Amino acid sequence: MLQVEPENGRAAAGAAAADSLESVRDIFIRQWGAMGSQWGVNRSMAMIHALLLVSPEPLTTDAIMEELEISRGNANTNLRELVDWGLVYPVLVKGDRRDYFVAEKDVWRIFCIVARERKRREMEPAQKVLEECVRRSGSLEGEEAQAMHAQLARLSEFVGTANELMDKLARPERDRILPNLMRVL
Amino acid sequence: MLQVEPENGRAAAGAAAADSLESVRDIFIRQWGAMGSQWGVNRSMAMIHALLLVSPEPLTTDAIMEELEISRGNANTNLRELVDWGLVYPVLVKGDRRDYFVAEKDVWRIFCIVARERKRREMEPAQKVLEECVRRSGSLEGEEAQAMHAQLARLSEFVGTANELMDKLARPERDRILPNLMRVL
DNA sequence: CCAAACTTTCAATACTTACTGAAAGTTATG
DNA sequence: CATAACTTTCAGTAAGTATTGAAAGTTTGG
Structure with a gap:
């Protein structure tokens, strides 16, 4: 995930990769993250925000770490910052002790x-x-x-x-x- | 210049330094420069801009270097950038071969x-x-x-x-x- | 067209900021 | 109240930016 896709299985050489939910989401996250720098927001924070913005379901810290391939410390710090800003809310999921996070969508x-x-x-x-x-x-x-x-x-x-x-x-x-x-x- | 003034000659110990043209200008330049970071503008560029904003007269590269205690390369690069943006104009002074610079004041x-x-x-x-x-x-x-x-x-x-x-x-x-x-x- | 005056470039370095991973801390539950 | 599940912190390291200083490049006047 999050690498530039060098080639897609069924696409002809040189052709654009076929779009899927995952590929579009990853393009969005990657580009949004890169833009973070311009905005004075660090890349991880921008990527986490992007991921949550397009995730209909709340995600755990671990899911975010895995999807974005970032460390726990990094995920934790930036999630807290996003929650501080009010761009992300922590939510409780019944029967699960972990914190889940959703982005403000409005x-x-x-x-x-x-x-x-x-x-x-x-x-x-x-x-x-x-x-x-x-x-x-x-x-x-x-x-x-x-x-x-x-x-x-x-x-x-x-x-x-x-x-x-x-x-x-x-x-x-x-x-x-x-x-x-x-x-x- | 541009250091925090530790003490002013005639001020009593602990009292605020008496204001002069130079001291206020330097406070402005220093603070504006520090703010540059927040704005995604590098400190030197912000300081040069601040200096020119409050200078009624055009200044040469050397005057700017001396006032701000920055290197020639740094001054040159950031002056060019400011000129590119349109925030600073190069002006010619009759009888002088050097470039002079003025800031847009409006x-x-x-x-x-x-x-x-x-x-x-x-x-x-x-x-x-x-x-x-x-x-x-x-x-x-x-x-x-x-x-x-x-x-x-x-x-x-x-x-x-x-x-x-x-x-x-x-x-x-x-x-x-x-x-x-x-x-x- | 040479020499002096000035400007630009750029590799090396210093500074700043972000990220990791592991250890310490916290909380919920049996 | 002990343990397991989860979260936070933080020192060390990596990555990214800004700055210097010296060398190369330009322009102008004699």
Whole structure:
């Protein structure tokens, strides 16, 4: 699993492999994992998320380890992180002591979670830095200092506005927001 | 420069350092650089950008190297990248053979550039992957396969819509867009 | 068209982040 | 309350990125 399929039994040489549930799932997982890097999410976390996203049934840590060929420690760490984010839920299966995991399947909820996390990790620190620098440069004298202050203030104001918009955008009243957005833009 | 200032000459022990043009600039550069990591931008690139953002005058490669204490190769590579993105412009100064660099100062333009780049690096690959998987899973039989297909289709549609919105949002007719947005959200 | 001034490239290295596997910890049940 | 089933932690290692510095490449003025 998860290797690039070099050849498919019944396909002619050079032809695309015939698709199966498993092959499409593995393509999705592999590619989604590779994309994780671009998104600042590690590959294992992205792959686990992808796997759970397209699994109708909850999966155990062991099933995930086997499917993705990753170690227990890795699976465990990244599952906990996904649960922390709220992208994955632990579920109990009657008559089984192990933890099972399911992914949040609702696309808008996923978006809100990711948006919230990125705001927290990317926008808020920027805003804090900018506000501090604006404050500190406010009382400086000299043309050059004032130019810097003005530039920092413009940046700070912009980031502040963007943050407010993010908050409003990523709240769960999706049905009202999206159509309005489409209309305005 | 760029070290944490352990003490300021005239400040009492333990008190905050008095602010000067240089100290505020250095705080800004240092923090902005540290934030780069979170943003998927390397630290040097973020620091160079920060320095140029608050420099009213164009700077040479050597001035940047000295101010940030980085090597020539590093400065050169990251300046070229910033120029590629369109966040920094090379300018010619009469009577000097060296390249000088200035940053784009307009906040909305900076936003558009960053948004465009992130769309290119993050959204478009996702969309491509999803579309391919939706296509390949379309003809599969069986309940499980169809559930996967449906989930992939929902993801794909969402990312498609998000991409369209990004396009519309990050076009340079800012003055019409932002007020409308504020009203709707 | 030579020499000086400047820019680019790239192999070596340092730094950062992710992953493994085994050991320690926890919890449920007979 | 002992044991077995499962989960978490963590030191060591591997993989991935960023940075340096020196050498090669370009351009410009004399």
